[in-house]
Amino acid sequence: MPKVSADHLAARRRQILDAAGRCFARDGFHATSVHDIVRESGISAGLVYRYFTGKDDMIVAIVSEWHEQRRAVMEASTVDFDDLADAYLGLLRSIGDPSARDGLRLGVQVWAEAVRSPRIGDLTRAGIDGPRGSLAARVRSAQRNGEAPADLDPDALVRVFIAIYQGLVLQTVLDDGLDREAFVRTVESMLDAVIRRPPPSAGDGDR
Amino acid sequence: MPKVSADHLAARRRQILDAAGRCFARDGFHATSVHDIVRESGISAGLVYRYFTGKDDMIVAIVSEWHEQRRAVMEASTVDFDDLADAYLGLLRSIGDPSARDGLRLGVQVWAEAVRSPRIGDLTRAGIDGPRGSLAARVRSAQRNGEAPADLDPDALVRVFIAIYQGLVLQTVLDDGLDREAFVRTVESMLDAVIRRPPPSAGDGDR
Amino acid sequence: MPKVSADHLAARRRQILDAAGRCFARDGFHATSVHDIVRESGISAGLVYRYFTGKDDMIVAIVSEWHEQRRAVMEASTVDFDDLADAYLGLLRSIGDPSARDGLRLGVQVWAEAVRSPRIGDLTRAGIDGPRGSLAARVRSAQRNGEAPADLDPDALVRVFIAIYQGLVLQTVLDDGLDREAFVRTVESMLDAVIRRPPPSAGDGDR
Amino acid sequence: MPKVSADHLAARRRQILDAAGRCFARDGFHATSVHDIVRESGISAGLVYRYFTGKDDMIVAIVSEWHEQRRAVMEASTVDFDDLADAYLGLLRSIGDPSARDGLRLGVQVWAEAVRSPRIGDLTRAGIDGPRGSLAARVRSAQRNGEAPADLDPDALVRVFIAIYQGLVLQTVLDDGLDREAFVRTVESMLDAVIRRPPPSAGDGDR
């Protein structure tokens, strides 16, 4: 009785999503045909529609999963490193990982789709707001502990560093000539200057 | 001899490109049909093909023009303001201009297309490299003049500020809740800390 | 030796045919998918094909059964009532029975399919010819007994009353506003006038 | 400037509708594919969708037109003949016209679709109610003039004769062996008996 195992079903779904992810990363959502995904996955056209109600459903699944992965990476980073700045720099460095390539390309497509589709826009806002909120909370906590200057606007600060992350993703994907390490070192010096900066006054140190 | 004045031809072309720009900004390149552009422009389908060889040609024209406009804005900024940092901050602030909305949305679509199409990728790299190079040159010149710390990597620094620009465009377009002024102020404080920062100690005393 | 009782097999077949009948009555033969029947019956797709060679086979079975049921009702009517006209009027009245609804709707679909499919056409002609023939025989017998005017064409007469039956089925199914009782009374008065009509003039009979 | 003439557009639409009518008459609405209509009409697939929003739209157009044609025939009949009964008998006889074949077959498909589709059901009820109402009005007027017995229910009477019409259409289309002339003569004798029946008075004997 081939009510096949849940594992099998999950594996099939994965097979389709992986193929879709590759196709979408390569060509974007609207220049990829369902047939492209069928070909890439090695699965028949009909079967795809037992796992997804349609192409839009696949896009939603891919986008959700993409944000979930980013969130997981973020979380892992901030657990591994106890210093938030180090965690962030690690995150930037991980962008260079060749295995991340497809994920980056997909991310750019996700942003483009988020701009035009309310549905994907909502998913994307939700996917960014979560990490953004928890980062801001950590900045606020660092401010309370005196580890960060009290005059910084935590929300804006986090947004700026997210922007740097987004821009780096974009430049990585667009431009092979990018010297990522120099980029990260520059960001590091900015972090040092802004967050770990010495108390503003002169001669404070000797007291 | 042309049967119609060059002005007329240019105006027609403009009419089509404006319509295409609006459509592409709204829906991206591949979810916009030529018929959408025909409808938006009020020009007949056949005529569109006398001004462009096809949809790809329109995309190329729109992308080229988009980069040209960015370059022009950049140039204008750095002429208006004699201080580079002020010019940059002005550029960031101009992102909030409601009249820029379509341009921002289009930019996100351009990036997404640049990732998948070699042709658009080349255009985009060229479009970014120009401004990037001239900015880096100006940073180097500032370093020579002692207006900026000599230990900064000019190329990386420019890339970081371009990344911030790109990220702000993205966040502006995705998220209505963004407090752009706080964002820019935070960037300003970073610029102050990194570029306009006081020479590292010694010599402070003279104030 | 069968692994499963004949009863079981028959019950399964019934289960499928009942579901198919409901689906076909609701949506016609070609707007009903096999999957619809699978869903409605609660039986798996694979199993359906062990009872029927395909969708066409189900259609044939449903149509045969439908004609068989009509024939049975006809037969029952003419047994219950010893007067043929009363039997017919009872038949017309039974059309209003709410439990007959699906059967009527199915009938209309059968007629439509009979028109386009030679196979179903043959089945339908056979299904109608039987009752038609036996009704005509009874009319002829009534004529011989002097219970019906001799100048009537028995075949045509029967066809007319079948037509009235068919038209009433159609109108019942199409039009909720139909006053069926008035319809049947009118038919009754026609029957009286045509079949039970008084000998054309007094004293004619004895010549 | 090929904003082609209105005549041309109308002719194209006709070309498609004629092809669709033939296909639908032959195979019903749901066993006819759009491609069948494309092939039958000799028009390209894309063009069909400039004249109709989709297959459903073609079905609606065909059904509307079918009812309109019936109505026109009805009207013509009752103008040509000043006696309503003669007009009706002429209508029945016209069913045998070989050129009417497709129309009859289409009618059966229309009835089947009217049963399952609310949209077509509404169209069909509207298409029948018009002629039905005007026939009933004429019967009532005949009753006032003493040309028809006052004890008949005009609405029910009309419904019965519509049923006869419908049944004859069905039998004509299903059964080549039908002796239509005998059928019509029988209906005629019924009309005579019911409508033109002699006043039930005494004094018949003198004939």
Place this chain on the structure above:
DNA sequence: GATGAATGAGATTTCATTCAT
């Protein structure tokens, strides 16, 4: 020059049916 009717390849999705489990 300008139009928009016309094309047919290709997109998405559904269907009847089979077969491994």
Place this chain on the structure above:
DNA sequence: CATGAATGAAATCTCATTCAT
């Protein structure tokens, strides 16, 4: 026996592009 996952052909509809007028 029974299941429902799997198939791939076919259905409906859209698209970029051409060309007669």
